[in-house]
Amino acid sequence: MSIKHLEEYRDPEISRSIIDNINKISQKKIRLMEVCGTHTMSIFKSGIRTVLPETISLLSGPGCPVCVTAQHEIDAFIALSRTDDVIITTFGDLMKVPGTTSSLQGERANGHDIRIVYSTFDAFDIAKKNPGKKIVFLGVGFETTAPAIAASILSVEEMKIKNFFVFSAHKLVPPALLALMESSNVKIDGFILPGHVSVIIGTKAYLPLFKKYHIPSVVAGFEPSDILQAIYILVKQIETESPRLDNAYKRAVTFDGNKKAKQIMQDVFEVVDANWRGIGSIPKSGLKIRKEFEAYNAENVFEIETIGSIDPKGCDCGDILRGLKIPPECRLYRKTCTPMNPIGPCMVSNEGTCAAYYRYHSIE
């Protein structure tokens, strides 16, 4: 019997029995943070919040790469798009994020050459077909996407393509979790750890976090029964006061992660401090292209002029990303900030907490 790794994990009987088990053991009022934006979306799409007992609150964390890209980085992307002979290639989600004065979508409507691609290979094709242009790939994402971007820089070296550049705004998840825990006013009882990021970095990457805070932490997959299983394990750990770092996504995640991917990342990027939108500077949480590859580093090659970047007034994305507020508590939510007219990145991105709330949350 072949396993398709889809339907099996959506089996309603399995999900319902896990929900029953959660209901049986959950006594304490707890707050669990699901870090990853895709988890945010999966939880909403499957209506998991509506089947959990009232003792369990789920907070959405900063694992949405578009949401945490700093305003000045967005402004830099926009400035680059206005540069002569530049073709911007980007993942789709970035198109609508509002910068201080515009967005990539707005700039495309203004006639600048901005193309949505599904991978860096698409960007290579564009570079080869447009030798007179400079193709800039916007590198946004966590450890899931960084290895592929790193591999593209190595390939470009080999293929001697001279008109391909990367703007790296990549960020790392474990330092952000440490920063969250260090923040005094955040109350988190357990982490639902990201699935795809963990495929790359392995569960061992979370050991420093766990050793310092002994916070219940479980790596989860994305199907309803994956997430419910992770919640069950966390509730059990909390009820029995036996915190652990567990892996509930063993079909994809190992202790060591993907060593080759990690090596490629290390070869091309160095770890630097980075500015996370709404959170501020987090030490050693960003990736910068190493000096030996500076010929491909857009920040190095282009003179990017931006006016002072201003974060939108009244926007609570920062508090929402840190799990301090839920979207309905932001005074702009559903009033001036909607998917039609997004003010902050949490509303723009498909995986942003505010967008997920707006799209999927039942009306109360």
Place this chain on the structure above:
Amino acid sequence: MKTDHILLDHGGGGKISHSLITETMLPIFDNAIISRLDDGAIFKIEEKQFAFSTDTYVVDPIFFPGGNIGDLAVNGTVNDLAMCGAVPLYLSVGLIIEEGFPMTDLKIILNGMRIATKKAKVKVVTGDTKVVPKGAVDKIFINSSGIGLIPEHVNISGHNARPGDKVLLSGSIADHGITVLTQREGMNFDSPIVSDTAPLNHMVKRMLLACEDIHVLRDPTRGGVGTALNEIAISSKVGIRIYENKIPVKDEVSGICELLGFDPLYIANEGKLLAFIEADSADEVLKTMRKDEFGKDACIIGEVISDNPGNVFMQTRIGGIRIVDMLTGEQLPRIC
């Protein structure tokens, strides 16, 4: 939404599209017929009821598994008329062709249209052709308009859904949109998905024989089933509840949606319809649909409720509830 320029979202079929129509276009054309915003305009001429509809086809690529832009141009307008309960009769076709477009491709498209009109039993009775310089359009754009006659006693409109109605869907969703997406440059999947473009007028005729009092018919094209249901919920001022485990999605389509982070509920269909039928007649209509070649997988996916008017809810597979909101702009593929 205020913007100085037209964005792709304005053509996406979602909320931004909707707001362009309601805030900018309706006030200009301002009449009772157009403001109903059904799939076609419905009006009387000397006691006979007519439906009149228009649509413009700009699909890229113009050839795809299951058909081409010509098939869409015929079937799309035939279906818009059928969704008004009309028997489609006559079409007009307007071609805008880019200089340099291969004659052989034009002939393939026209031949496709000929076959489609024969299948739908309609005639193209008037047309227009323009050729524009290279780059002024992308290969070929086609506008088609159509007129049909609505039988007496048939009253179908997006405003007619009533609490208690069952919601019927004629088959699997997202086939067309995913087919076109996978064929577009930059995405090469080896998948056996084909567009579902098809004329639905014969099936509608049989459905009306089984139940004259069909309340709503809608073909969920751009914006998908999710958007269509929202439009009906808003027009009829009702709530709609659907069930995730009842909605048919082909495995291959589901797989690609998962890979790219798309929700099949919002992806275009070109040979499917939604029908809102009084509960007592729903099973009879369903049986009729399943006898038709384009309704073999027809199913009941939900019902109309009086709670939360204007909203669409879905009971998920695990027994949870989520809102099915109207798409805002275009769906964008995920990053990670």
